[in-house]
Amino acid sequence: MVTVSPPHTWSYALHLPHDPRAPRIARKTLRAVLPAYGLSELLDSAELLTSELVTNAYLHTPGPAALRLRALGGEDAPGVRVSVWDTDPHIPEPFDKPPGRRGPLSPVPDLAERGRGLILVRQWADSWGAFPLGDDLFGRGGKLLWFELGAASGRGSR
Template sequence: MGVPEHELPQSYTLFTPGNASSPKICRDFVRSALETLGLGDLADTASLCTSELVTNVHQHAAGDVHLRTAVEATHVRVAVYDESFTLPTPRRARAADAGGRGLFLVTALSDLCGVTSTGRGKGVWFQLNR
């Protein structure tokens, strides 16, 4: 089914502290929004990518998480904003490393992704085409 075209665009916003519980809360929020709008086919990928970006805020950035999910006629874009001006730098994880693959996963699974500087930090986003 899906959301009717005349009801688009729609956006959903969530603010959470940048702590260890935030990746799950944000992941569930995105999944719920997409499934409710009839976009469950994008929910697994969107929730995984969201979790990776929010985990990066918890581990490497400062301040709270501002999550924005925008649903357009042609795509869904999820942006994760934080209060750090330090841009993310993908690194090549070794086989034995427990982490370091998040940005590569987001790049591989999304149709587009990028970073936007804001006056109060940055936003890292990904887009999934519908």
């Protein structure tokens, strides 16, 4: 009896406390998972974009967050979907628009210390989006922001 899933169907989840170390823990998780499934070429982009989503969850919400990594495609077109859940139901720009829409964004002042992270996600990911979540069994609700990177797209080597 086989007890291991085929490699193209993997999924990992990590619960993150409201802690400034959460983005680093998320990056370390990616460094362990992606090479194990032959997705090393996505590592740099995935780390940067995941760090942006997890950092936003920490900075803009008072509660915990969760990270989920899931295989995309199959052996012929591998990739990863990264999702970050947090407790705030507000979906920020540019994720407040339909997935994949790449219209103009509000400008970020040159000297602003924040405001560019989600723009990076939008520009580097193959696809991205957000879902508002109703209350779950624990009354947390919130939102889920996600992005996808595919090995065939070449986005992992930017």
